[in-house]
Amino acid sequence: MPELPEVETMRRGILSIIGGKVTDVAKPPCARRPILLAPGIAAFRRRTVDRRVTAIDRVGKRVVIVLEGGDRIVLEPRMTGLVLVADPPTREHLRWEMSLADCGVEKVWFWDRRGLGSVRLFSEREFVAEFSESGKIGPDALVISWQELRDRLAKSRRAVKVALLDQKGVCGVGNLYAAELLHVAKVHPATPCEALSTAAWKRIHAAMVDVLQEAIKYEGSTLGDGTYRNALNKDGGYQNCHRVYGREGELCRTCGKVEVIRIVQAQRATFYCERCQKVTL
Known part of the structure; x- marks a missing residue:
């Protein structure tokens, strides 16, 4: 994880x-x-x-x-x-x-x-x-510019959530933070990369940096299994800030109107709010 x-x-x-x-x-x-x-x-x-x-x-x-x-x-x-x-x-x-x-x-x-x-x-x-x-590792998610992020992913037909998990495109983002940053960016996770506008790529990049930096401040996320611990064998704290990840069936913390939905993409669970993350660009 x-x-x-x-x-x-x-x-x-x-x-x-x-x-x-x-x-x-x-x-x-x-x-x-x-x-x-x-x-x-x-x-x-x-x-x-x-x-x-x-x-x-x-x-x-x-x-x-x-x-x-x-x-x-x-x-x-x-x-x-x-x-x-x-x-x-x-x-x-x-x-x-x-x-x-x-x-x-x-x-x-x-x-x-x-x-x-x-x-x-x-x-x-x-x-x-x-x-x-080797080309196996893309630019770091905290270093890449929005232009390079767009240029590396925008031609792909893959869903944007799936593309963000590919470490050759941008490295460091995994399943949890991809779901969180797309919620902050107000982008539906199933949107094909090639369909995203420049404005959407700017939002995705800004949300990626903000979410990752915020999670670092809280020393990461310790999920229900308790596996992740910091170097001193202590829990992280960002799990308490998750907006959608792991919150299927709960009211969205952003809009407070509809329940968080769980779908499966590339054999991984994705969480999103259909009200906050409409299929619009």
């Missing part, structure tokens, strides 16, 4: 390790489905121990730990992964840990209940090839 606001919260939650020296990297015993860990732990340890952390970045829905010399540890939470500096929710789902000195933080953990996430180590050149030159 973690999308841009949750992953950005994870990134900010481990900023205190900058300047710290890696003293060990380990793969805790885990009887659950294994995550992707590359390279193997022995090679991982050789390339990271005694290196200092120089920066903490983010690429879309991934936290990036930059080490002196240019190597980068990329932590991808996928559905249920967490990046933590406090005690994890459980020990049985710990997948990776990094011990540090000289920064006030003893360990960074990667915890993943379902085992769909990954921890990968890249050289600087490998990182650029994978995340900049």
